[in-house]
Amino acid sequence: MLHNGSVLCASAAAAEGRLHGSFNSSPFKVVLLASGRTHERSFSVCVYSSQTGAWGDVISAEFQPAAMEPLYTASELYMYVPSTLVGSSIYWLLRGNGDTIVEFDMGSRSLAMIEMPLDLYDHDKSSSFMTMPAQDGGLGLILVNDFYAKLWKRGADCNGVAIWVPGITIQLGKLLSLNAEHNRGPLSLLGFSEDSNAFVAGASRIGIFVVYLNPLRFKKIHERRDLCIFHPFESFCVGRYLELCSGS
Structure with a gap:
């Protein structure tokens, strides 16, 4: 299979x-x-x-x-x-x-x-996550839980045993300036762009956003999330930019 x-x-x-x-x-x-x-x-x-x-x-x-x-x-x-x-x-x-x-x-x-990670997410809230390269090297994870994004990195404890180390938490509702009228459905993680160090998140009522991690900023790329599968990719040209390809 x-x-x-x-x-x-x-x-x-x-x-x-x-x-x-x-x-x-x-x-x-x-x-x-x-x-x-x-x-x-x-x-x-x-x-x-x-x-x-x-x-x-x-x-x-x-x-x-x-x-x-x-x-x-x-x-x-x-x-x-x-x-x-x-x-x-x-x-x-x-x-x-x-x-x-x-x-x-x-x-x-x-x-x-x-x-x-054992405490990766809250089972009582809608969440989605993906693997990603950690910002300073190694394997990382990104979790979008309701209107928060949390980063994790694969590291080691004092005995050299591999562990997951929690990183920063991003308040997406505050970053995206979402008001109470918008907060009717949780955001979902739709993709991650490794070269741009950015992730794509969206919800049906508020649209689709690209959130860049360094420096932290965002760009709205679609008004609604009407399709179920999204494939973020970057062009091969000089001055690369993030494009969004969708399918059903």
Whole structure:
């Protein structure tokens, strides 16, 4: 069962986490993630290279039940959540009864499973989240919960054990100048632009916004959220800008 895939620039820039280059000069790679049948806990990755014109060997791993117990596998839950490239690793967010991150290290050609923060979100409020590159390097998470956005980073404690470290919280209602009339439906996280360090959020009654994290500012790009799937991407031209492509 196919879960997700990524298309990466295979040039030297890709090693630093950049996803694109010139169409004419940059070879590319396609990375596909798949799982076993429903309720199985095995995952496989295969990489296609435009330089060789061939698929590589299938890389598989089976994870312990404790780490995967909350997860059920249904591809329609995962296909619309984009992957994140940080250094030489690709991260996919798997959504199900529980939430988990699958990591594929292209350097070591290995798969790993990362658990989400235990106190990531309030189950009583509408929330959505995605993986992202942390602003100072490493893997990050962004959570949009009602009218707040919270950032997390994967770090280490004093014993070197990997942990999630909470970062800043953004009051989106205040930033976007939303009044009580607007606050009739929670904002949803729709996408993240790695090069612009910005995320896209919206709600049906108030429209769609791009929120830039550094420096913190926003831009409204649509009056209403009428479509269900959004794919933020940037052009390949000099003076890149954030565009929004939508589908149903």
